[in-house]
Every structure is written in C-alpha cells, then in structure tokens.
Amino acid sequence: MGYLSCRGHSAVSTSDSGNTQKKKKKTRGCGGEARSLRHFGYEELESATLGFSHKALLGKGSHGCVYKGVLDNGKLPVAVKVSTPSGIQEEYSGTGGSNGNGNTCSTPGENEIEILSRLRSPRFVNLLGFSALDEEKRVLIVVEYMANGTLFDQLHARPRPPGWARRIRFALHTAKAIAALHASEPPVIHRDIKSSNVLVDERWNARLGDFGLALRGNVEDVRLKSTPPAGTLGYLDPGYVSPENLSTKSDVFSYGILLLEIISGRNAIDVNYSPPSLVDWALPLIKRDEFDLIFDPRIGPPKDPWVGRQLAVLAARCVGSGVEERPSMGAVVHHLKVVRKRVPVPIWDEMANRVRNRKVSSVQYGVDCCERND
Numbered sequence: 001m002g003y004l005s006c007r008g009h010s011a012v013s014t015s016d017s018g019n020t021q022k023k024k025k026k027t028r029g030c031g032g033e034a035r036s037l038r039h040f041g042y043e044e045l046e047s048a049t050l051g052f053s054h055k056a057l058l059g060k061g062s063h064g065c066v067y068k069g070v071l072d073n074g075k076l077p078v079a080v081k082v083s084t085p086s087g088i089q090e091e092y093s094g095t096g097g098s099n100g101n102g103n104t105c106s107t108p109g110e111n112e113i114e115i116l117s118r119l120r121s122p123r124f125v126n127l128l129g130f131s132a133l134d135e136e137k138r139v140l141i142v143v144e145y146m147a148n149g150t151l152f153d154q155l156h157a158r159p160r161p162p163g164w165a166r167r168i169r170f171a172l173h174t175a176k177a178i179a180a181l182h183a184s185e186p187p188v189i190h191r192d193i194k195s196s197n198v199l200v201d202e203r204w205n206a207r208l209g210d211f212g213l214a215l216r217g218n219v220e221d222v223r224l225k226s227t228p229p230a231g232t233l234g235y236l237d238p239g240y241v242s243p244e245n246l247s248t249k250s251d252v253f254s255y256g257i258l259l260l261e262i263i264s265g266r267n268a269i270d271v272n273y274s275p276p277s278l279v280d281w282a283l284p285l286i287k288r289d290e291f292d293l294i295f296d297p298r299i300g301p302p303k304d305p306w307v308g309r310q311l312a313v314l315a316a317r318c319v320g321s322g323v324e325e326r327p328s329m330g331a332v333v334h335h336l337k338v339v340r341k342r343v344p345v346p347i348w349d350e351m352a353n354r355v356r357n358r359k360v361s362s363v364q365y366g367v368d369c370c371e372r373n374d
C-alpha cells in the first residue's frame, strides 16, 4: 500500500561498523525506567535469517522486506525489517531530503527506531534493537516476532474468519495501543493505522506496529507543522490535507475505518463494491439504522443486537467529518470495554487465554510496560 509522502524526523545515529559485537543503548519505557536496546551486527542478523533467504521471508511492504530470524541460540524468534535502498531514495525525493525544518529527512526505518526506542508497551510490536547501516546503506530493525501475522490476514485471508469475541478483542487491543501513544508525553501520532500494521502475537493479542510514519511532539511544534501529510489511501483522514490539520483525531479517523473493516470483513477500498470506499458504503447504512447489512456475512451479526449497534455507531463517530466530535481513543477504549462484557467468549478460547496469559512473565513486561495484558 502506498504512502503519500515523506516522514520528517531526525534519526538516531546508526552509522557504525557492522561487526558482531553487541552494544547497549539506554532508552526509557512508558513507565520511565531505563531499558536496553541491542545493537546487532549485520552478520549476526544475516545468519539469524539464513542469509535473508526466501524461506525466512515473512512478507514485503512498500519499504522493504521482513524476515523471520532466530537469535540467542534458537531461543528468541524475531522479525528483521530490511529497508530497500530504492525505498529510501523514494522517501527522500518527496521533499528533496529535508523535512522543512532544516533536518535531514529520515527513512521510515530510522523514524521507527527513533519513536520505538522511547516507548514500550505489550500493545506494540516492540523494538528489540537494530544494526548498523550495511554497505547498501540499509538499516536493519529487529522487532518482536508476531506468530499470527497481521490483522489484515486474520480478517481477509483465513479460511475461518474470527468470531465476534476475537474481533472485539482485536479492536480493544488496537484502541489501547493508540490511546497509549496519544497519552504519552509528548504525544505520538501514528499516522498509518490500518489492518496490515496491526499484528497478532502467539497469545492472540493485537499489537500495533510499523511506526515509520509516526510523529512525536505537540501539534504546535514546528517539526509537526512542517511535515507533509502522509498515510494510506482508504484509511487517511480526508480533513488531513495540510500539516496544520494534523491531530490525534486523524488516528481516530483511521481507527474508525479499521473498526468498520473488523465489523464488515470488507477492505478499506474494494473496487468490487459500489462505492469502493468502505466508509462511503457503511456510513449511509449506519445512518439509516440498517446495521445488519454491514456485519461480515461470513459470521453474521452479533447475537446481542445492542453489541452490533454499539460497534457500528462507535465506528461512525470515529469517522465523523467534525474532528471535535470524534471521540478520543481513551473514550473508545472505555466504550469497547463495556461492549466486550456483553459478548460471550467461547469456552475453549477463554481457557487457552488463561493458560497463555499466566505465562506472560514479569521479566518480559514487568518493568517498562504501559499496561498489563488482559
């Protein structure tokens, strides 16, 4: 999916030798405690991904390839993101190498490192470390491996689509992730909320990833005011047409599209439908109270009609044209928690979750998480 423009952050320095020596970089988690990022050598990641082989390829995005790797003597599965040099060139060409603030425009990979090295949450695909630039000037980013792929895959590419309990769980986890970003100091605006940027871990928790376009700062900051709009068509807030229009409510809009996608099982843009835009198709139906027509026909409406109505109306509020009327992500989380209580969780899911979540160790999340798993 295409990005519209360049991101504008000064990047952390990654220009270092490519040896295998591990270095530590101190960063801070949401709780303010210092933590360490690993600095990997190129060769270490090359061998962890079987030489960046096709077998290890997890997927391709507009900025490069993502490989599965195994580190620490087979104990730590990771995802290694490799930006293509051409992707870097394209990014630079948009603004002539400057973000308008006198800083050199960073690549999405460098921006992701900059943002994620300051934040950590069980709701994010967290950064584990990065490598120096290789001879092709690519930075390699190492993030947590997500065993169940993307939310896009879960919704659109699986023979058995998720049921309502799982969909609401995904919606709630994603909302919590965005709410945590918006509540951080200074706030972070993700700018690329979409189902392919939400990943699903082995415990079926949804995690927000791909912070390549994210901007950190208050909306009045010069840097934010001079960064051109960016995002993915189909999810992009139509009111975000110039840098001054950026606010956390642009993420709320994109989240509303994602929620419609979760409810309907339809892509954000699908030319097989008329109108192709999910929001143009769903909003009139919601306004006419024709809720049953928007629920994913593969699973039918939720058993409790109140639940379906709440989800549809919440999504409609998020994509409202009046920015002020859109709810905050905190309010969305609150609302979804109430809705979730009315949705029975299949007994086997419930038992499996309890067993898995008991295994979430305090070592993994104890010192620097924004919130506990649920």
Ligand SMILES: Nc1ncnc2c1ncn2[C@@H]1O[C@H](COP(=O)(O)OP(=O)(O)OP(=O)(O)O)[C@@H](O)[C@H]1O
Binding pocket: 001, 002, 058, 059, 060, 061, 062, 063, 064, 065, 066, 079, 125, 143, 144, 145, 146, 147, 149, 150, 196, 197, 199, 209, 210
């Ligand atoms: N942490 C991860 N764990 C497991 N698989 C991942 C992880 N990150 C990415 N992937 C896989 O790699 C694919 C490509 O990811 P990437 O973030 O580069 O692109 P995208 O978000 O799908 O598309 P675009 O960058 O064009 O928006 C994803 O669709 C997913 O299947």
